[in-house]
Amino acid sequence: MPPRISMTRKQRDALLTLPETEVEVLRHHMLGPADLAAVNQCRTPETRLSYALQLCCLRFPGRYLSRGELLPGIMLDHIADQVQADADVITLFARRGATRYEQLTSIKQRHGFRDLSRPLRDELTAWAQDEAVGLTDGRVLLDRLIERMRSARIIIPGISVVERLAATAMHSADLAAIAEIGALLSPPQCDQMDVLLSAKVHRQQSRLSWLRAPAGGVGARSLAEILDRLDLVRNTVGDAPARLPLHLNHRMAQMAREGSLYTAQAFQQMNAPRRHAVMMATLSELATTLTDAALSMFQSLVGRANLRAKKRLEETIAASAEQGRARLLRIAEVLDAVVTAVRSESDVTAAVAVIAPLDTIADDAAIIRRTLRPGRPDVLGELAPEYHVFRKIGARFLSSFAFEGGRAVQPLLAAIAVLGGIGGDRRKPLPADVPLGHLERRWSRYVFTDNSIDRSYYELATYFILANALASGGVWVATSRIHRPLEKLLAPASPATPAQPVAPVPAFNAKTILQTAWLRSMLLF
Structure with missing residues (x-):
């Protein structure tokens, strides 16, 4: 069966239809002086009109005028006015069968029209x-x-x-x-792609289906699973996407859109070259999707840690307020007992001991002094319990992506490189020249303690500042679709190539986009 292009019958017929509007007629069917000179060589009005009609039809839409074809009235009237003939005389044309073909031969020779030989x-x-x-x-x-x-x-x-x-x-x-x-693909890479289609995570799920599965709830385990999928995709395609010629970008995007609709069984039914090409496009697009999912999950972890710290701070303040009233009442009773004992010249110690033990009174005094210190309660002070979440996955996340940014975030990028290189190993100390330029003033009281650096708070500060930088666009990842440089997001489509439809976003990526919007309001506290 000959190849066809996907079109409806109406679309196909419209490609070579005669002009039916005044704008189209004026644009395509205006006769110049040379055209009118050729038309006037015809003897009768009907032959002049037919000559002009066939000439105009060959110019636009570019085909022969069919015998008995119904002509649009606006087109017929416009051409008839130009050749100074009555439109009704067209019915008298071609009484002799050869006249039409003789005119076509003359038109092709005089005006340079050629048949598709x-x-x-x-x-x-x-x-x-x-x-x-x-x-x-x-x-x-x-x-x-x-x-x-x-x-x-x-x-x-x-x-x-x-x-x-x-x-x-x-x-x-x-x-x-x-x-x-x-x-661009090596035989081992092709074999790995075939394994993704045939291997099973469990009885009812192929490994390809597992790669496409939605992300789980916010947590270190979900982020680790996303990174596992991303590592598998990267190991499968290698550096082949980076070596693709630019002229294949649109076709790769089309293959990725097709591949997003195919099941593992559908891929296996393709011939090997097409299967591997579509798989490569699909996995390359999936790597971008997983990158966005990982970045958004990391921001969600930071946002959740901030919310938990706020909740703990509010609970502490509420508990302190309740305990503070009882403490103040106890101190007031102690003062009354002291005043009464002094006035009656009785034993002050015994009078105070009746109200509360001396150790309790000493603790109350210390707590009151600490409460009256200048400053206000800070959420950052409640973040320490959240460190265990980032200790499990933070270093792996940092080392999984090539973060980029402008000059202002270079100290942050240097800190990311240091923490990613250590790999979360607490046995490895921070280097003596660990980057500190990215730390904001509000973190200083927690990071610098006793003339040393609190490693837990240093890492937390780096993670939080990175999440804010990703949300604001100060830091980006080149392979991401959401967190890209601003000039790439705003770059217009190349005039040499038409704009292509955007690839559909998988379901779990749409969720992460909403999470990103939510985090923009939650992280910048």
Whole structure:
């Protein structure tokens, strides 16, 4: 079966339809002085009108005027006015069968129109194949091919012929792209892709399905699972995506959209070259999705730690207020007992001991002095219990991505490199020249204690500052779709290539996008 382009019948018929609006008629069917001179060589009004009609139809839409074809009234009237003929005389034309063909022969010789012969067909085929390299939509190529034929005055024999030319060119470009992508993959990589389709995580889930599964709830275990998936994807595709030529970007995006709809069984039914090419595109897109999921999960962990610290602080303040009233009442009773004992010249110690033990009174005094110190309760002081979550996964997260940023965040990037290099091993001390320039003033009282650095708070400060920088756009990851440099987010589409549809975002990535928006308001405290 010849290749076709996906179109409805209405869309297909509209490609070579005659102009039906005044704007189209004025644009395409205006006759110049040379055209009118050729028309006036005809003897009768009906032959002048028919000559002009066939000439205009060859120019736009670029095909022959069919015998008995119904002409739009606005087109017929416009052309008849130009040749100074009554539109009704068209019914008198071609009483002799050869007249129509004689006029066509004269028009083609005088105005340079050519039929689609073999040399021209080969030339158009080569041109269409070059154009198809950077396209993913066959209808775009079909439109360009029709415009090419009109500008070159090549008569379009029928839409099916042009459609087959465009579809064949798209198919050839697709095969060439598959071969070019396959050349970047080594046999072990192809084998690993096949294992992803055949291996089972458990009886009812393939490893590919596991890679696509939604992320779990906010937690270190969920982040670790996302990083496990990302490592598997990266180990499978290697550096092949980075070595892809730029002209394959749109076709890779199209393959990724197709691959997002295929099951493991559907992939296994493809031939090997196409399966590996589509798998590579799918896994490359999945790596970006998993990157966004990991970054958003990390921000969620920071946001949750902040909320828990706030809750603990509020509970502590509430408990202190309740205990403070009892403490103040006890101190007031002690003072009354002391005053009474002094006035009655009795034993002060015995009078005080009746109210409360001396150790309790001493503790009350210490707590009151500590409460009256200048400053206000700080959420950061309640973050220490959250360190165990980041100790499990923080260093691995930092070492999993290449964070980038401007000059202002270079101290933060240096701290990320140090903590990622240590790998969460508490037996390895922080280096003597550990970066400190990224620390904000509010963290200083917790990070610097007794002329030393509290490692737990240093790591927490780095994680929190990184989460804020990701939310504000100060730090980005080049392989992310959400956390990208601002100039890439705002960059317009290249004029050389048409804008392509955006790949669909998997369900769990949509959830992480909402989490990111929520974190922007929660992290900047």
